Amino acid sequence: MEELVDAAVELIGIRSTADRPDDLQRALDLVVGLVGPGFPVRRFSSGGKPSVLIGPPSPRVVLNAHLDVVPGEASQFAARREGDLLYGRGAHDMKCAALVMAAVFRSLAPKLPYPLALQLVTDEEVGGFDGTGHQVAQGVTADFVVIGEQSNLRVVAESKGIMQVRLTATGRTAHAAYPWLGSNALLTILEAVRRLMERFPVPSEEVWSTTVNVAKIETGNTAFNVVPSSATAWLDIRFVPSDADLFDRLGEIAGPGVSVHLDAMGAPHHADPSCREVRLLQEAAESVGFDGSLLRKHGSADGRFYSARGVNAVIFGPGGDGQHGPKEYVDLRTLRPYHDALTGFLRSLTAG
Structure with a gap:
Protein backbone atom coordinates (compact mmCIF):
# COMPACT_ATOMS: atom_id res chain seq x y z
CA MET A 1 0.00 0.00 0.00
CA GLY A 161 -32.29 10.66 6.86
CA ILE A 162 -31.40 14.34 6.74
CA MET A 163 -33.41 17.56 6.74
CA GLN A 164 -31.90 21.01 6.50
CA VAL A 165 -34.51 23.47 7.68
CA ARG A 166 -34.82 27.20 8.33
CA LEU A 167 -37.25 28.58 10.89
CA THR A 168 -38.22 32.22 10.32
CA ALA A 169 -40.26 34.69 12.32
CA THR A 170 -41.26 38.31 11.82
CA GLY A 171 -42.03 40.89 14.46
CA ARG A 172 -42.20 44.67 14.84
CA THR A 173 -39.14 46.85 15.27
CA ALA A 174 -38.83 49.41 18.03
CA HIS A 175 -36.24 51.27 20.07
CA ALA A 176 -34.60 48.84 22.50
CA ALA A 177 -35.33 51.21 25.38
CA TYR A 178 -39.07 50.76 24.71
CA PRO A 179 -39.38 47.01 23.93
CA TRP A 180 -43.11 47.03 24.73
CA LEU A 181 -43.61 49.05 21.56
CA GLY A 182 -42.17 46.27 19.41
CA SER A 183 -42.37 42.51 18.93
CA ASN A 184 -39.03 40.72 19.15
CA ALA A 185 -38.80 38.12 16.37
CA LEU A 186 -35.65 36.64 17.90
CA LEU A 187 -37.52 35.69 21.09
CA THR A 188 -40.11 33.90 18.95
CA ILE A 189 -37.34 31.90 17.25
CA LEU A 190 -35.63 31.12 20.56
CA GLU A 191 -38.89 29.78 21.94
CA ALA A 192 -39.33 27.61 18.83
CA VAL A 193 -35.82 26.23 19.25
CA ARG A 194 -36.49 25.56 22.93
CA ARG A 195 -39.63 23.62 22.06
CA LEU A 196 -37.78 21.56 19.45
CA MET A 197 -34.87 20.76 21.75
CA GLU A 198 -37.30 19.77 24.48
CA ARG A 199 -38.85 17.32 22.01
CA PHE A 200 -35.48 16.13 20.68
CA PRO A 201 -32.90 16.68 23.43
CA VAL A 202 -29.20 16.28 22.68
CA PRO A 203 -28.33 12.67 23.64
CA SER A 204 -25.70 12.13 26.29
CA GLU A 205 -24.45 9.05 24.42
CA GLU A 206 -24.85 7.32 21.08
CA VAL A 207 -28.47 6.38 20.47
CA TRP A 208 -30.57 5.54 17.41
CA SER A 209 -32.99 8.46 17.58
CA THR A 210 -33.75 11.70 15.77
CA THR A 211 -31.39 14.57 16.60
CA VAL A 212 -31.57 18.30 15.96
CA ASN A 213 -28.49 20.48 15.58
CA VAL A 214 -28.99 24.25 15.83
CA ALA A 215 -26.42 25.45 13.30
CA LYS A 216 -27.10 29.18 13.25
CA ILE A 217 -29.44 31.84 14.64
CA GLU A 218 -29.42 35.33 13.17
CA THR A 219 -31.34 38.59 12.80
CA GLY A 220 -31.02 41.48 10.41
CA ASN A 221 -29.92 43.77 13.23
CA THR A 222 -26.85 45.94 12.82
CA ALA A 223 -27.22 47.81 16.13
CA PHE A 224 -27.69 46.91 19.78
CA ASN A 225 -30.56 49.31 20.45
CA VAL A 226 -33.10 47.89 17.99
CA VAL A 227 -35.77 45.26 18.63
CA PRO A 228 -35.26 42.78 15.77
CA SER A 229 -38.18 42.52 13.38
CA SER A 230 -36.97 39.29 11.76
CA ALA A 231 -35.02 36.24 12.86
CA THR A 232 -33.94 32.91 11.39
CA ALA A 233 -32.66 29.63 12.81
CA TRP A 234 -30.83 27.00 10.77
CA LEU A 235 -31.42 23.39 11.77
CA ASP A 236 -29.72 20.18 10.67
CA ILE A 237 -32.01 17.27 11.54
CA ARG A 238 -30.96 13.62 11.29
CA PHE A 239 -34.05 11.47 11.54
CA VAL A 240 -34.78 7.78 11.97
CA PRO A 241 -37.37 6.11 9.69
CA SER A 242 -40.11 6.34 12.32
CA ASP A 243 -39.85 10.16 12.06
CA ALA A 244 -40.18 10.25 8.27
CA ASP A 245 -43.19 12.60 8.63
CA LEU A 246 -41.32 15.01 10.92
CA PHE A 247 -41.29 17.92 8.46
CA ASP A 248 -45.08 17.91 8.43
CA ARG A 249 -45.05 18.23 12.23
CA LEU A 250 -42.33 20.86 12.61
CA GLY A 251 -44.68 23.82 12.37
CA GLU A 252 -46.84 22.50 15.20
CA ILE A 253 -43.78 21.74 17.35
CA ALA A 254 -42.17 25.15 16.68
CA GLY A 255 -45.32 26.99 17.73
CA PRO A 256 -47.22 30.06 16.55
CA GLY A 257 -45.58 32.82 14.53
CA VAL A 258 -42.91 30.56 13.03
CA SER A 259 -42.62 29.55 9.37
CA VAL A 260 -40.77 26.37 8.38
CA HIS A 261 -38.73 26.27 5.16
CA LEU A 262 -37.16 23.07 3.82
CA ASP A 263 -33.78 23.67 2.14
CA ALA A 264 -32.76 20.03 1.59
CA MET A 265 -34.18 16.60 2.29
CA GLY A 266 -32.70 13.14 2.10
CA ALA A 267 -34.60 9.98 2.98
Whole structure:
Protein backbone atom coordinates (compact mmCIF):
# COMPACT_ATOMS: atom_id res chain seq x y z
CA MET A 1 0.00 0.00 0.00
CA GLU A 2 2.99 2.36 0.04
CA GLU A 3 2.33 3.48 -3.53
CA LEU A 4 -1.24 4.25 -2.52
CA VAL A 5 -0.04 6.30 0.46
CA ASP A 6 2.00 8.50 -1.87
CA ALA A 7 -1.09 9.09 -3.98
CA ALA A 8 -3.11 9.82 -0.83
CA VAL A 9 -0.65 12.51 0.24
CA GLU A 10 -1.05 14.17 -3.17
CA LEU A 11 -4.85 13.86 -3.12
CA ILE A 12 -5.17 15.21 0.43
CA GLY A 13 -3.12 18.21 -0.73
CA ILE A 14 -5.90 19.21 -3.13
CA ARG A 15 -8.36 21.53 -1.33
CA SER A 16 -11.42 19.94 -2.91
CA THR A 17 -14.09 21.88 -1.04
CA ALA A 18 -17.45 22.89 -2.52
CA ASP A 19 -16.34 26.48 -3.14
CA ARG A 20 -13.27 25.49 -5.20
CA PRO A 21 -14.50 24.01 -8.51
CA ASP A 22 -11.04 23.82 -10.06
CA ASP A 23 -9.79 21.72 -7.15
CA LEU A 24 -12.83 19.45 -7.34
CA GLN A 25 -11.91 18.79 -10.97
CA ARG A 26 -8.23 18.28 -10.09
CA ALA A 27 -9.10 15.66 -7.48
CA LEU A 28 -11.39 13.89 -9.92
CA ASP A 29 -8.81 13.92 -12.70
CA LEU A 30 -6.11 12.58 -10.38
CA VAL A 31 -8.13 9.48 -9.45
CA VAL A 32 -9.35 8.91 -13.02
CA GLY A 33 -5.71 9.12 -14.11
CA LEU A 34 -4.70 6.52 -11.54
CA VAL A 35 -7.31 4.13 -12.92
CA GLY A 36 -5.68 4.51 -16.29
CA PRO A 37 -6.83 4.00 -19.89
CA GLY A 38 -8.87 1.21 -21.37
CA PHE A 39 -12.14 1.82 -19.53
CA PRO A 40 -15.22 3.73 -20.70
CA VAL A 41 -15.48 7.04 -18.81
CA ARG A 42 -18.77 8.92 -18.74
CA ARG A 43 -18.51 12.46 -17.39
CA PHE A 44 -21.34 14.32 -15.68
CA SER A 45 -21.82 17.86 -14.41
CA SER A 46 -24.67 19.32 -12.38
CA GLY A 47 -24.75 22.46 -10.28
CA GLY A 48 -21.11 23.08 -11.09
CA LYS A 49 -20.07 19.75 -9.53
CA PRO A 50 -18.27 17.27 -11.83
CA SER A 51 -18.52 13.50 -11.46
CA VAL A 52 -17.66 10.43 -13.50
CA LEU A 53 -18.76 6.86 -13.97
CA ILE A 54 -15.98 4.55 -15.11
CA GLY A 55 -17.54 1.44 -16.57
CA PRO A 56 -21.03 0.61 -17.87
CA PRO A 57 -24.14 2.54 -16.70
CA SER A 58 -25.92 -0.59 -15.40
CA PRO A 59 -23.24 -2.78 -13.79
CA ARG A 60 -23.64 -5.65 -11.39
CA VAL A 61 -21.80 -3.65 -8.72
CA VAL A 62 -20.93 0.03 -8.30
CA LEU A 63 -18.02 1.13 -6.12
CA ASN A 64 -18.93 4.67 -5.02
CA ALA A 65 -16.53 7.27 -3.60
CA HIS A 66 -16.63 11.02 -3.04
CA LEU A 67 -13.57 13.23 -3.42
CA ASP A 68 -14.88 16.46 -1.89
CA VAL A 69 -14.13 17.42 1.70
CA VAL A 70 -15.38 19.91 4.25
CA PRO A 71 -13.37 23.13 4.73
CA GLY A 72 -10.38 23.11 7.06
CA GLU A 73 -7.25 24.98 8.04
CA ALA A 74 -4.47 25.18 5.45
CA SER A 75 -2.30 22.88 7.57
CA GLN A 76 -4.88 20.09 7.29
CA PHE A 77 -4.26 19.88 3.56
CA ALA A 78 -0.63 18.94 4.13
CA ALA A 79 -0.82 15.23 4.96
CA ARG A 80 1.49 13.96 7.67
CA ARG A 81 2.26 10.41 8.67
CA GLU A 82 2.80 9.34 12.26
CA GLY A 83 3.57 5.64 12.35
CA ASP A 84 0.53 3.76 11.06
CA LEU A 85 -1.69 6.84 10.96
CA LEU A 86 -2.02 9.30 8.08
CA TYR A 87 -3.44 12.66 9.12
CA GLY A 88 -5.11 15.22 6.86
CA ARG A 89 -8.43 16.58 5.68
CA GLY A 90 -10.19 13.80 3.80
CA ALA A 91 -7.77 11.07 4.87
CA HIS A 92 -10.63 9.19 6.53
CA ASP A 93 -13.59 10.83 4.80
CA MET A 94 -12.84 9.46 2.26
CA LYS A 95 -9.94 10.00 -0.10
CA CYS A 96 -7.92 6.96 0.97
CA ALA A 97 -10.93 4.67 0.51
CA ALA A 98 -11.48 6.20 -2.94
CA LEU A 99 -7.92 5.32 -3.92
CA VAL A 100 -8.31 1.74 -2.69
CA MET A 101 -11.54 1.41 -4.65
CA ALA A 102 -9.81 2.79 -7.75
CA ALA A 103 -7.02 0.22 -7.37
CA VAL A 104 -9.48 -2.64 -6.90
CA PHE A 105 -11.50 -1.52 -9.92
CA ARG A 106 -8.39 -1.19 -12.11
CA SER A 107 -7.28 -4.70 -11.17
CA LEU A 108 -10.57 -6.59 -11.28
CA ALA A 109 -12.84 -4.87 -13.82
CA PRO A 110 -11.14 -6.52 -16.84
CA LYS A 111 -11.21 -9.97 -15.22
CA LEU A 112 -14.65 -10.33 -13.64
CA PRO A 113 -17.37 -12.20 -15.56
CA TYR A 114 -19.85 -9.42 -14.76
CA PRO A 115 -19.73 -5.62 -15.26
CA LEU A 116 -18.21 -3.46 -12.51
CA ALA A 117 -18.24 0.35 -12.30
CA LEU A 118 -16.42 3.00 -10.28
CA GLN A 119 -18.47 6.09 -9.43
CA LEU A 120 -16.53 9.20 -8.38
CA VAL A 121 -18.42 12.29 -7.19
CA THR A 122 -17.48 15.69 -5.75
CA ASP A 123 -20.50 16.91 -3.80
CA GLU A 124 -21.31 14.35 -1.10
CA GLU A 125 -20.42 16.78 1.70
CA VAL A 126 -23.01 19.27 0.44
CA GLY A 127 -25.87 16.85 -0.10
CA GLY A 128 -24.92 14.58 -3.01
CA PHE A 129 -27.73 15.78 -5.25
CA ASP A 130 -25.41 16.89 -8.08
CA GLY A 131 -23.19 13.80 -7.97
CA THR A 132 -24.66 10.43 -7.11
CA GLY A 133 -28.18 11.87 -7.10
CA HIS A 134 -27.72 13.36 -10.56
CA GLN A 135 -26.19 10.20 -12.00
CA VAL A 136 -28.99 8.02 -10.64
CA ALA A 137 -31.53 10.44 -12.10
CA GLN A 138 -29.72 10.10 -15.45
CA GLY A 139 -30.26 6.34 -15.39
CA VAL A 140 -27.18 5.00 -13.63
CA THR A 141 -28.12 1.96 -11.57
CA ALA A 142 -26.73 -1.33 -10.30
CA ASP A 143 -27.68 -4.55 -8.57
CA PHE A 144 -25.57 -3.63 -5.53
CA VAL A 145 -23.57 -0.59 -4.39
CA VAL A 146 -20.61 -0.34 -2.03
CA ILE A 147 -19.90 3.16 -0.71
CA GLY A 148 -16.41 3.58 0.73
CA GLU A 149 -17.30 5.79 3.69
CA GLN A 150 -15.47 4.99 6.90
CA SER A 151 -16.73 1.95 8.83
CA ASN A 152 -13.62 0.03 10.00
CA LEU A 153 -14.67 -2.83 7.71
CA ARG A 154 -18.12 -3.13 9.25
CA VAL A 155 -21.14 -3.11 6.95
CA VAL A 156 -23.58 -0.22 7.22
CA ALA A 157 -27.02 -1.28 6.02
CA GLU A 158 -28.98 1.60 7.58
CA SER A 159 -28.42 5.36 7.85
CA LYS A 160 -30.51 8.23 9.13
CA GLY A 161 -32.29 10.66 6.86
CA ILE A 162 -31.40 14.34 6.74
CA MET A 163 -33.41 17.56 6.74
CA GLN A 164 -31.90 21.01 6.50
CA VAL A 165 -34.51 23.47 7.68
CA ARG A 166 -34.82 27.20 8.33
CA LEU A 167 -37.25 28.58 10.89
CA THR A 168 -38.22 32.22 10.32
CA ALA A 169 -40.26 34.69 12.32
CA THR A 170 -41.26 38.31 11.82
CA GLY A 171 -42.03 40.89 14.46
CA ARG A 172 -42.20 44.67 14.84
CA THR A 173 -39.14 46.85 15.27
CA ALA A 174 -38.83 49.41 18.03
CA HIS A 175 -36.24 51.27 20.07
CA ALA A 176 -34.60 48.84 22.50
CA ALA A 177 -35.33 51.21 25.38
CA TYR A 178 -39.07 50.76 24.71
CA PRO A 179 -39.38 47.01 23.93
CA TRP A 180 -43.11 47.03 24.73
CA LEU A 181 -43.61 49.05 21.56
CA GLY A 182 -42.17 46.27 19.41
CA SER A 183 -42.37 42.51 18.93
CA ASN A 184 -39.03 40.72 19.15
CA ALA A 185 -38.80 38.12 16.37
CA LEU A 186 -35.65 36.64 17.90
CA LEU A 187 -37.52 35.69 21.09
CA THR A 188 -40.11 33.90 18.95
CA ILE A 189 -37.34 31.90 17.25
CA LEU A 190 -35.63 31.12 20.56
CA GLU A 191 -38.89 29.78 21.94
CA ALA A 192 -39.33 27.61 18.83
CA VAL A 193 -35.82 26.23 19.25
CA ARG A 194 -36.49 25.56 22.93
CA ARG A 195 -39.63 23.62 22.06
CA LEU A 196 -37.78 21.56 19.45
CA MET A 197 -34.87 20.76 21.75
CA GLU A 198 -37.30 19.77 24.48
CA ARG A 199 -38.85 17.32 22.01
CA PHE A 200 -35.48 16.13 20.68
CA PRO A 201 -32.90 16.68 23.43
CA VAL A 202 -29.20 16.28 22.68
CA PRO A 203 -28.33 12.67 23.64
CA SER A 204 -25.70 12.13 26.29
CA GLU A 205 -24.45 9.05 24.42
CA GLU A 206 -24.85 7.32 21.08
CA VAL A 207 -28.47 6.38 20.47
CA TRP A 208 -30.57 5.54 17.41
CA SER A 209 -32.99 8.46 17.58
CA THR A 210 -33.75 11.70 15.77
CA THR A 211 -31.39 14.57 16.60
CA VAL A 212 -31.57 18.30 15.96
CA ASN A 213 -28.49 20.48 15.58
CA VAL A 214 -28.99 24.25 15.83
CA ALA A 215 -26.42 25.45 13.30
CA LYS A 216 -27.10 29.18 13.25
CA ILE A 217 -29.44 31.84 14.64
CA GLU A 218 -29.42 35.33 13.17
CA THR A 219 -31.34 38.59 12.80
CA GLY A 220 -31.02 41.48 10.41
CA ASN A 221 -29.92 43.77 13.23
CA THR A 222 -26.85 45.94 12.82
CA ALA A 223 -27.22 47.81 16.13
CA PHE A 224 -27.69 46.91 19.78
CA ASN A 225 -30.56 49.31 20.45
CA VAL A 226 -33.10 47.89 17.99
CA VAL A 227 -35.77 45.26 18.63
CA PRO A 228 -35.26 42.78 15.77
CA SER A 229 -38.18 42.52 13.38
CA SER A 230 -36.97 39.29 11.76
CA ALA A 231 -35.02 36.24 12.86
CA THR A 232 -33.94 32.91 11.39
CA ALA A 233 -32.66 29.63 12.81
CA TRP A 234 -30.83 27.00 10.77
CA LEU A 235 -31.42 23.39 11.77
CA ASP A 236 -29.72 20.18 10.67
CA ILE A 237 -32.01 17.27 11.54
CA ARG A 238 -30.96 13.62 11.29
CA PHE A 239 -34.05 11.47 11.54
CA VAL A 240 -34.78 7.78 11.97
CA PRO A 241 -37.37 6.11 9.69
CA SER A 242 -40.11 6.34 12.32
CA ASP A 243 -39.85 10.16 12.06
CA ALA A 244 -40.18 10.25 8.27
CA ASP A 245 -43.19 12.60 8.63
CA LEU A 246 -41.32 15.01 10.92
CA PHE A 247 -41.29 17.92 8.46
CA ASP A 248 -45.08 17.91 8.43
CA ARG A 249 -45.05 18.23 12.23
CA LEU A 250 -42.33 20.86 12.61
CA GLY A 251 -44.68 23.82 12.37
CA GLU A 252 -46.84 22.50 15.20
CA ILE A 253 -43.78 21.74 17.35
CA ALA A 254 -42.17 25.15 16.68
CA GLY A 255 -45.32 26.99 17.73
CA PRO A 256 -47.22 30.06 16.55
CA GLY A 257 -45.58 32.82 14.53
CA VAL A 258 -42.91 30.56 13.03
CA SER A 259 -42.62 29.55 9.37
CA VAL A 260 -40.77 26.37 8.38
CA HIS A 261 -38.73 26.27 5.16
CA LEU A 262 -37.16 23.07 3.82
CA ASP A 263 -33.78 23.67 2.14
CA ALA A 264 -32.76 20.03 1.59
CA MET A 265 -34.18 16.60 2.29
CA GLY A 266 -32.70 13.14 2.10
CA ALA A 267 -34.60 9.98 2.98
CA PRO A 268 -33.18 7.36 5.34
CA HIS A 269 -31.04 4.71 3.70
CA HIS A 270 -31.76 1.02 4.14
CA ALA A 271 -30.36 -2.16 2.60
CA ASP A 272 -31.67 -5.65 3.20
CA PRO A 273 -29.21 -7.05 5.76
CA SER A 274 -30.12 -10.61 4.78
CA CYS A 275 -29.42 -10.23 1.05
CA ARG A 276 -26.69 -12.38 -0.47
CA GLU A 277 -24.35 -9.48 -1.24
CA VAL A 278 -24.39 -8.20 2.34
CA ARG A 279 -23.65 -11.66 3.69
CA LEU A 280 -20.78 -12.14 1.23
CA LEU A 281 -19.33 -8.74 2.12
CA GLN A 282 -19.46 -9.64 5.81
CA GLU A 283 -17.71 -12.93 5.07
CA ALA A 284 -15.05 -11.10 3.07
CA ALA A 285 -14.38 -8.79 6.03
CA GLU A 286 -14.15 -11.78 8.35
CA SER A 287 -11.66 -13.45 6.01
CA VAL A 288 -9.18 -10.60 6.52
CA GLY A 289 -9.49 -10.53 10.29
CA PHE A 290 -12.38 -8.13 10.90
CA ASP A 291 -15.79 -9.04 12.29
CA GLY A 292 -17.79 -7.52 9.41
CA SER A 293 -20.72 -6.89 11.72
CA LEU A 294 -23.66 -4.69 10.79
CA LEU A 295 -23.53 -1.02 11.78
CA ARG A 296 -25.99 1.87 11.74
CA LYS A 297 -24.77 5.31 10.62
CA HIS A 298 -26.06 8.55 12.10
CA GLY A 299 -24.74 10.56 9.16
CA SER A 300 -26.43 10.63 5.79
CA ALA A 301 -24.63 9.23 2.74
CA ASP A 302 -25.20 8.82 -0.98
CA GLY A 303 -26.59 5.32 -0.58
CA ARG A 304 -30.01 6.88 -0.07
CA PHE A 305 -30.25 7.73 -3.78
CA TYR A 306 -29.94 4.05 -4.63
CA SER A 307 -32.12 2.69 -1.81
CA ALA A 308 -34.89 5.07 -2.93
CA ARG A 309 -34.83 3.14 -6.23
CA GLY A 310 -34.93 -0.24 -4.53
CA VAL A 311 -31.19 -0.92 -4.94
CA ASN A 312 -29.32 -2.33 -1.95
CA ALA A 313 -26.44 0.01 -1.10
CA VAL A 314 -24.12 -0.33 1.89
CA ILE A 315 -21.27 1.62 3.42
CA PHE A 316 -18.03 -0.31 3.76
CA GLY A 317 -14.78 1.48 4.37
CA PRO A 318 -11.44 1.44 6.20
CA GLY A 319 -10.66 2.46 9.77
CA GLY A 320 -9.65 5.79 11.25
CA ASP A 321 -11.23 8.63 13.17
CA GLY A 322 -11.74 12.38 13.45
CA GLN A 323 -13.57 13.03 10.19
CA HIS A 324 -14.50 16.72 9.82
CA GLY A 325 -12.25 17.48 12.80
CA PRO A 326 -8.75 18.96 13.23
CA LYS A 327 -7.12 15.56 13.80
CA GLU A 328 -8.70 13.45 11.08
CA TYR A 329 -6.72 10.35 10.22
CA VAL A 330 -6.93 7.02 8.42
CA ASP A 331 -5.43 3.91 9.98
CA LEU A 332 -3.04 2.68 7.30
CA ARG A 333 -3.11 -0.82 8.79
CA THR A 334 -6.70 -1.20 7.58
CA LEU A 335 -6.04 -0.33 3.92
CA ARG A 336 -4.61 -3.68 2.85
CA PRO A 337 -7.38 -5.66 4.60
CA TYR A 338 -9.92 -3.27 3.06
CA HIS A 339 -8.43 -3.81 -0.42
CA ASP A 340 -8.39 -7.58 0.05
CA ALA A 341 -11.92 -7.71 1.46
CA LEU A 342 -13.31 -5.75 -1.51
CA THR A 343 -11.40 -8.01 -3.87
CA GLY A 344 -12.62 -11.16 -2.14
CA PHE A 345 -16.20 -9.93 -2.13
CA LEU A 346 -16.23 -9.06 -5.82
CA ARG A 347 -14.73 -12.44 -6.75
CA SER A 348 -17.19 -14.30 -4.53
CA LEU A 349 -20.11 -12.94 -6.55
CA THR A 350 -19.05 -15.05 -9.52
CA ALA A 351 -20.19 -18.18 -7.69
CA GLY A 352 -23.80 -17.16 -8.14
